[in-house]
Amino acid sequence: MAELGKKYCVYCLAEVSPLRFRCTECQDIELCPECFSAGAEIGHHRRYHGYQLVDGGRFTLWGPEAEGGWTSREEQLLLDAIEQFGFGNWEDMAAHVGASRTPQEVMEHYVSMYIHGNLGKACIPDTIPNRVTDHTCPGGGPLSPSLTTPLPPLDISAAEQQQLGYMPLRDDYEIEYDQEAEALISGLSVNYDDDDVEIELKRAHVDMYVRKLRERQRRKNIARDYNLVPAFLGKDRKDKEKAARRKVAKEEKELRLRLRPLCQFMSCKELDELFESMHKEKALRAKIRELQRYRRNGITKMEESAEYEAARHKREKRKENKSLAASKRGKDDGRDGEFAAIEHLPGFELLSDREKVLCNSLTLSPARYLTAKTIIIKDHLQKRQGIPAKSRLPSYLDKVLKKRILTFLTESGWISRDAA
16 A cells, blocks of 8 residues: 555656656646656547646755755756746855855856756857957957056156156156057047048057057067166176176177077066076086997996096096197207198007108108008018918008008018018
8 A cells, every 4th residue: 555645657657756747637647857858648648638737845966965955846946946037146046046055156157057067068158159258358459458558667766767758657668659649549530420431540550559569568578688777877897797697609709699689589587598508508518428429338327427537637648748848848859730631630649750850841640540551560570480361451551561561561671682
């Protein structure tokens, strides 16, 4: 037997106490939402009959867990309140919905369900036609804040303001760039009897005036960005003395001169950051080359690099001392500059005085001479031991050079005369 106070669907016998659909043409016909949406028919009841929604006040449209238990009655009151009070009046809307809902809850529920939820995505278009254009946006229009909003005044004394003709409260000068720019629009007026040509002409005057204002503001921004006012007043020298900046090399100064046209596209700060980044890049490349040189020499730890640099410094110092001693000895012998063509070539310090004269007369580098000398002496020793030797002389050694070197080695006693 059905419990008292509860209602049941006449088709599926499910409980429909929270929400049910009652037929207005048949007596005692009440259906659950599922059977009603499926078009259930029973007895004389038909799906096209009129119906009445019976709500017990506890039915939720979105789900009690997700929406904090908003009932259908509260949803209806919320929609009535948004239509009556308008969007944003959350206090009045909360009072209309009921004392159980705060303005914050009303706002969050409406925004999440009816604007950002599936219902809002389906009803609110992505692009709204005939939207009013906002002329105060920073797009460079006539009412753009970049032209109408004054910059903060310059931090200069009253005497300096008088010297520059500067008015700090207006951020203007007594003599501005293109002083007669306001004459373009000072006499303009809109009349009802103006034809299209006159209106377009007045619009052209306004556009010309706006362009002049932009150029005037651009020059003020450049003066502030590059500190031209302190430079004109002589204050920048003191600031430069106080600021500890790195020393700029000659190459970087030349690069700054070549890249000076970039000043019209970049601010002073951006330009300084560009040169600082280029300086860091140059230092990093030099460090990478140094680390690669360490790796080529078998150094894998930074602790070993100090020993390597100390040894390399000693080696270079020793070579420098040898070259100084050789140059001093050449000056003492009166031969200063005699071997200038080959004295800086590798292997020069391994030659005797006679060999230096020979290489200098043959215009042969010391390294090539030492190679040919080693091969000729090795072949001579193999022949004396009865070992057949094949001539492996390099290609740059022709018959004339070979004969001259062979004669020199024979006269010097490196090889016997029978071999020659």
